[in-house]
Amino acid sequence: MTRHHPNALRRSAIIAAAALTVGAAGTLAAPGAGAATPAGTPKLDLIAASPTVTVDRWEGEPGVYLDLGTYVTVDGGPLELRVTRKSYNDPVVAEQVIRSGSRTVTKALPKGLVKDFSGLPGFLDVSISDQSGAMVAKATQSFCPNNRAGRIQPDAPATSKYPGGCSDNPFALGGVWGVEKGWAAATSQGFREDDAVDLPAGVYTAKVSVAKKYRDLFGMPDKTQTIKVTVRQDSGGQGLAGVKRGQKNTSKSPKPAAERPVGKAAVPADAPKPDLRSLPAYGIAITKGDEGGESAVPGKDYLAFSATVWNGGPSPLVVDGFRKPGAEKMDAYQYFYDAKGEQVGYTPTGTMEWDPRDGHQHWHFSDFASYRLLGADKKEIVRSGKEAFCLANTDAIDYTVKNANWHPGNTDLATACGEETSVSVREVLDVGNGDTYSQYRPGQSFDVSDLPNGTYYIQVIANPDNRLKEQSTANNVTYRKVVLGGTPGDRTVTVPKYGLVDAP
Template sequence: MRTAIAAAGAAGLVALAATSASAAGSAAPARPALALVSPVTEVTLNADEEFGTDLNLSTYVVAGNAPIEVRATRADFNSPVVAKQYVKGKPVAMPKGLVTDFSGLGKFLHVTLTDAQGKTALDVDQSLCLNGDGSRTRPDAPATSPYPDYCNSNPFTTGAVWGLQTGWSASTYSYDQKPVKLAVGKYKAKITVNKAYRDLFKIPANQSTLTMNVNVVPGEDPCDPGHGVRGCLAAKGQKAQASKAQPLKANAARPTGKPSTPKGPKPDLISVPAWGMAIDKGEEGTPEAGREYLSFGATVWNAGPSPLVLDGFRRQGADLMDAFQYFYDDKGKEIGYQNTGTMEWDPREGHVHWHFTDFARYSLLNAKQSEVVRSQKEAFCLAATDMMDYTVKNANWHPMNTDLHTACGDHTSLSVREVLDVGSGDTYNQTKPGQSFDITDLPNGEYFVEVKANPEGKLIEGNTKNNTALRKVILGGVKGARTLTVPKVGVIDAP
């Protein structure tokens, strides 16, 4: 199959579909669990002097006569990641060492590039996200896929689900792959599924290796992460995939009847330790110039078993909305509501959308765990940005609001719906001085970054004992050149 696809280029996938069509209505032909394919024999990549080259070679894996499903879990932050393949709904242990984190199947592919003189220019392994960009490849494949749309890179994820539907493809290129350094020129590429996975999925040699020509040309790549866009590029004629998310609509009107908190499932907000921390300096020419800030990322996620659903309804003539939380029974039927505060319009650069007030609070505590600085970030637009644990009960593998566009509305909005679905987290990277801690006048020493979900108790949860997380940090150095040390949390080393 590999030879046919490589020789025929884009016609190869058409031939693959035609073969399947002829078998429709009869016994499915023998197929490996996974096959490595490409619709092209040549790709062109951009060599960006600053960021390097995205190694998107337009290769895909295609599932055979059954779906491929893998679930990875971590018992706690002190435990390693354990992965199991699910075959006909039953877990089967996978060989140790294949999965060590939540980025996908580790070292799935081996990529070698040789230059015009036959010298090896690149020799790397690549992980595979089974949830990568893809689609149906043959007419007898199911019309939809139950699996998530992406893999995860949050350091405090505890459970992930990766899957490839029967007859569906997944791109072997991950948006999280680091760019590589390649000189402008022509190369020969050899892409091979590594032996551990060839053995696991019983992939024959002629469906586990591809060769192609690679042209590296000068110029900035508009899809490079350094330019704010991820995931387009590479094969001739290939287009960037548009976002699948659609804006969520609030109920048509404010809820009526008496507010109530019925019995039944509730959301469970959990804070994880802060991460992505660094010392930043205020920009020259601003009031913050000359000051130093501790920036950080913070995640609050919903362990369920019910989604957190908030509607905001605008007050007449005001940049303020009244917020309502809705409750659902075990079958997903709405059975009650409570007024849970307000949503406010934030016109500042980098925001310009509606925020729910009092979703979380960030504080810097001293060694005695008394607050010394509070972040000015107090209001949030809720969005399911991170897969935190898709193995929990009622986890939604396809949350709709995965970016701010789908949840936060604009200045003319009369209402908005903001949702944090079960299994997903909402991560804020605190990159602006007003949303981080001013440490300019703090002495060196031990501190704690406190992340607290639902600080005023306005949201109704099933459990509030896990709303607070602390992360130790150690400040050193001298004023103007402060240093930061961030100890590990268990086995997780994510400063």
């Protein structure tokens, strides 16, 4: 089952030693001559793990995904960046955080440098030459400091406190990027569609360097790594399509209860609760005559989209299902935890049901979210048939909120949703994380075949029947404006920007 928006398929400082000092207000400022570098300032360098790499060109793919084995190493202190935006009407801003003893200092990155929450854009310059020395391709690559990091020094921390990836959700609100001291992060973000380079099978030479603006920003040496690249044509299998992205499974999430809860059910009034929040729909498109893989129906038009419900905290959403012998459904219970993570209560919260359909085949919690198409007057016209979900932490939405879990465990359906023979299931939506669902399956997208052209709204509602107990329900509903055009059987959709977010 697709849980991400259509473009979400992914395949997988020296900070100038003589240029920065601690300012009086706790920020980094340019010092005079001879000023000392604050303790804990990271020192960054670009290395190549191997002088040679082999990459496959998969049948049906747009090109080669250049994972050239280059890494950014960090010494002197951890590299930490905080990326935020106040609202969707404000730009994304980023700052570097340096912990100098008991003091924390920050340095704002240049305005406009960071565009979203997927990483530092244009970080690497890559040029590719063939065996005659002629340049055949040039590319730039972004860098997510959280990407495929590992330690390179024996005295480095054994585990990283930083998240396992950067967010590609266009409506993310806050991110934390970091590399521990003595660790290195891969510069390649894996298999990103935008990073494909059209190279035939053969032998090439790649030259990789950090863009000057980042060398200047982080005080990195001007260094070029040269790698021999063999491109190998691979016609077997189905390429890398269908690979799900996920984060490292080093979960600190609550573990499943072994048995059905005992004692009197109660919702503790003073215990922290989750705060479910809906994000505007995106990945919006017309599927002409095709509703989620079903046979095309001439003259039919469906409006498909992706939507995210996330948990703003301060407590995780924890729902357990328990199955009575022979029962077709599970009884669902929501659990509550105090500030120390100790369970302090639970309450019945509906049911879970097994979905046997191809592409599902897992346990769904009922009535988690609802999707509706509204007219220009915001009155309901069409309702999606999708309301039951297996909860999974598919997207990092805001890792700067209180109690955000940077290492959620259940990041895809395979980790959380159980099997047909399961007697119990635990489904969790951790703080700071969202569950993205793409409405591209039968009965889920909106049939707009007979609707007149004009303005409509996609309404996303979290917790529509208030089955779940949460901190607030004031932020459970969002609307995304769409404009239908074209003719029956050949409809079009235009999606205006949402504030500054241009994500159709």
